[in-house]
Amino acid sequence: MSIKKLIEVALPLDKINEACAREKSIRHGHPSTLHLWWARRPLAAARAVIWASLVDDPSSHPELFPTEEAQHAERERLFGILEKLVVWENSNNQDVLKAAKEEILKYNHGEFPTLLDPFAGGGAIPLEAQRLGLKAIAHDLNPVAVMINKAMIEIPPRFAGKAPVNPEARAALLDTEWSGAKGLAEDVRYYGEWMKQKAYEKIGYLYPKVQLPPEEGGGEATVIAWIWARTVKCPNPACGCEMPLASSFVLSKKKGKEAWVEPIPDGDKVKFKVRQGKCPKEFESYNVGRAAVFKCPVCGEITKDEYVKAKGMAHEIGNQLMAIVAQRKHERIYLSPTEQQACAANINPPEDYPSAPMPDNPRWFSPPAFGMTDYCNLFTAVYSF
Ligand SMILES: C[S@@+](CC[C@H](N)C(=O)[O-])C[C@H]1O[C@@H](n2cnc3c(N)ncnc32)[C@H](O)[C@@H]1O
Numbered sequence: 152m153s154i155k156k157l158i159e160v161a162l163p164l165d166k167i168n169e170a171c172a173r174e175k176s177i178r179h180g181h182p183s184t185l186h187l188w189w190a191r192r193p194l195a196a197a198r199a200v201i202w203a204s205l206v207d208d209p210s211s212h213p214e215l216f217p218t219e220e221a222q223h224a225e226r227e228r229l230f231g232i233l234e235k236l237v238v239w240e241n242s243n244n245q246d247v248l249k250a251a252k253e254e255i256l257k258y259n260h261g262e263f264p265t266l267l268d269p270f271a272g273g274g275a276i277p278l279e280a281q282r283l284g285l286k287a288i289a290h291d292l293n294p295v296a297v298m299i300n301k302a303m304i305e306i307p308p309r310f311a312g313k314a315p316v317n318p319e320a321r322a323a324l325l326d327t328e329w330s331g332a333k334g335l336a337e338d339v340r341y342y343g344e345w346m347k348q349k350a351y352e353k354i355g356y357l358y359p360k361v362q363l364p365p366e367e368g369g370g371e372a373t374v375i376a377w378i379w380a381r382t383v384k385c386p387n388p389a390c391g392c393e394m395p396l397a398s399s400f401v402l403s404k405k406k407g408k409e410a411w412v413e414p415i416p417d418g419d420k421v422k423f424k425v426r427q428g429k430c431p432k433e434f435e436s437y438n439v440g441r442a443a444v445f446k447c448p449v450c451g452e453i454t455k456d457e458y459v460k461a462k463g464m465a466h467e468i469g470n471q472l473m474a475i476v477a478q479r480k481h482e483r484i485y486l487s488p489t490e491q492q493a494c495a496a497n498i499n500p501p502e503d504y505p506s507a508p509m510p511d512n513p514r515w516f517s518p519p520a521f522g523m524t525d526y527c528n529l530f531t532a533v534y535s536f
């Protein structure tokens with residue numbers, strides 16, 4: 152008789168789906184915060200699939216479970232283990248993991264098999280295999296994915312139970328017990344901070360702090376993003392303003408924290424003023440249909456795709472700062488552009504910036520059609536091609 156694994160017969164899908172959905176809202180301590188990866192699978196699903204692929208379905212063992220009732224009862228017991236196993240809070244619960252591991256050993260001749268994931272991506276599958284006691288081997292074509300897997304699966308076990316090596320921890324915390332990855336985490340924190348300081352010393356002057364207006368409490372804040380718009384001369388000869396190619400003027404839709412940026416005509420230019428509250432409908436989306444079709448906020452003229460592309464090929468696309476995003480404690484604040492912040496982008500390009508021609512297949516690479524034929528044209532300081 153061929154052996155059927157639990158996954159081939161039945162799974163408590165509702166409970167697994169519920170755990171997967173919940174996991175999406177968990178940020179603290181979740182590997183997804185280590186590095187962004189596309190198509191990252193929920194850990195709960197990976198954990199459930201690995202486990203249910205290694206545990207036999209009770210119908211495969213009539214010698215142990217001779218009747219349908221006995222098989223059903225045993226399947227329910229296995230479901231009970233699985234339902235606990237997929238809960239995020241149980242990720243490091245040793246009792247739950249022990250029960251799950253015992254079932255794996257029972258059906259694999261008392262040994263944990265090795266799992267190979269040739270397309271490991273964000274590492275959900277090898278990480279969960281390791282959690283279940285298996286030896287995990289991860290592989291991927293993409294070096295970023297390889298790095299994520301190294302950081303998550305290969306390096307922590309190598310330093311498990313070891314004390315940190317940084318001088319501060321050595322001096323201060325001699326009698327601490329360093330179980331699991333605690334020592335490594337302490338070093339990552341220490342040397343991460345050290346690297347941040349060194350980077351700040353080298354390039355911090357390029358990122359000036361922003362002055363907060365009195366209505367925002369005054370003082371200074373760190374800028375976390377600058378929102379720029381590309382601009383072209385409005386095709387309407389009677390207008391001719393330098394119009395922003397912005398698809399929307401909404402800055403934040405977060406309830407109670409709504410903000411938007413108002414384009415205000417100012418001679419042959421457009422000025423931007425950040426407003427708090429909900430964005431009026433007319434400014435919500437200015438992008439009319441296809442990619443390079445925009446509406447002039449001064450005269451209402453619609454640009455044609457070919458017009459913007461021709462301007463780009465003639466190197467007549469400009470750029471203008473629309474808004475500044477700053478960090479205040481744990482909240483974001485949106486501020487109107489200032490001369491000082493806009494000028495912060497006027498720096499000489501570094502000597503060794505990456506420069507290479509961009510492929511010109513318009514199905515995948517649109518910038519060349521707008522005259523941006525080199526990768527470096529995508530970056531502010533070397534944008535003026
Ligand atoms: C859907 S993702 C895997 C997601 C992963 N299970 C997770 O949870 O994050 C597919 C992965 O396969 C990798 N890949 C595609 N073709 C490959 C190849 N020929 N050899 C190795 N890896 C490949 C991609 O780089 C990508 O990371």
Ligand SMILES: [Zn+2]
Pocket residue numbers: 385386387390391392394447448449450451452
């Ligand atoms: Zn116009």
